[in-house]
Amino acid sequence: MEFGKLKDISTVDFKIPTDHYRNREVLSTGRNDGKGEIYFGCPSWTSKDWLGKLYPSKLKSAEFFENYTKHFSTIEFNSSHYALPSKSQVEKWVNESPTQFTFCPKVPQEISHWKRLDRVGVQLDTFMQTVAGFEKHLGCSFLQLPPDFGVESLSMLDSFLDRIPDQYPLSIEFRDPSWFEKNEAFEYITKRMEEKKLPMCLTDVAGRRDVLHMRLTSPIVAVRFVGNQLHDTDYVRMRAWAQRIAEWRAQGLEKIFFFLHQPEDRLCPETAVYFVECINDTCGVNLPIPKLYQSGIQTSLF
Template structure:
């Protein structure tokens, strides 16, 4: 992900911001669950570079999703940003993934980057209908607002949310600075609108745009897009900082987390995801699954370690 990347991160303050004013109020609406469901994933499964490390040696492209599903339990489904899958593709994806796997489809760019967020486009209902066919394997959809879509257009977002089917979980990513620096009461009204509708937000942790890490939760589902810097030591420190914050939110009522690791070209994303999973193991209340490297022993047998 190119958004927010910097050539030099030496002067970036990577500390997590304090919670936004509305986060505690949002979480109070939800009862603490017995288990904290934590989904860890990347942004695609078609990575031939993972064959022999995170996919078994000899894995063919048609087997990549099955191999991915054995290592991760969610995916930031960027393919839907560019085209709506067919019902046949949806059924194949469901068949090729384990029971605990969740897809997080991105709203198509034809909708999200149009003037009215696509609510007048017939593809709006088409996308919703196809996405619903994921059934129990649907995690949370996410709407990535275009960079020019500012707080002054909150009314358009509200109309999108009103039309969005209530049975499809949704999280929204804002990028325009006005969502974080605009008039305070207008910002609170906009986030309050999302909270009232049960629509969540996306928190993007990236070096060059610390404002988009706004820490404003508006539902019981947190979606985090974590952009690393080629496994720089700060990547691991940032992961460690997230864990107590997320556990605190769980104690307050958060139900689910979708945590997506990004690295340059995504070749190293599984390394960061594996570190996150290992860091969660000491906490029995967290239900998580993460990747492990595959190795071949002297007898030629493959195993995970």
């Protein structure tokens, strides 16, 4: 993930910002038992660097997906951004998925980047029909706005939201700095999302701390965590996220989809191990910890 990547992170303040003032009220519309579901995963299941580490060393690529689902509960399904899978392929993945496994498909680039949400009714319907094939395995799909899609396009995004059914599991990731510089536009569009109960997608990345705006718009949220090759700050940040998630669950969080990125995919398994240990320790849950065959990196909390 190149967005927000920095060569030097020595001056970055990685502290998670305080919650938006609307968050507590938004979360109060969710669960009242403090047991919000926590899903975690990576942006891909195809890394050959995981052979002998997360996957058996001689595993065939056709078996990667099945093995991935043994360790993770969701997938940031980026491939749908470039081409939608066929109905038969979706059915195959669904049949191979454990009961609790979810897919979080990315909206096609034709909709978000090429046509920039303008006159995309046909394409949007096709996307929603395709991902509906995941049935109970559909997690939280997400719309990644282009990095130059700013407040000048507010009316286009506003009209686009009219096409999305209320409470549809489509989260939105804002990237253009103008959303955070001109607060009125951001407050307006996020209030619209809140009214429709559409989830938010937050990104925690070194070079763009503004996109970690901490505005929740429904009791469901997606977080894209971008590490720095397991630098010490990665561990600090994961502990902080575990604490924030615990607080959100106590306030009514229903579901969180937490995606673990690293500059090199080979480090995602170690990142996941530490994150799940933090979650289990802080939230008092017992999520299955990914099992590594070998790793040269210390990941344990203890």
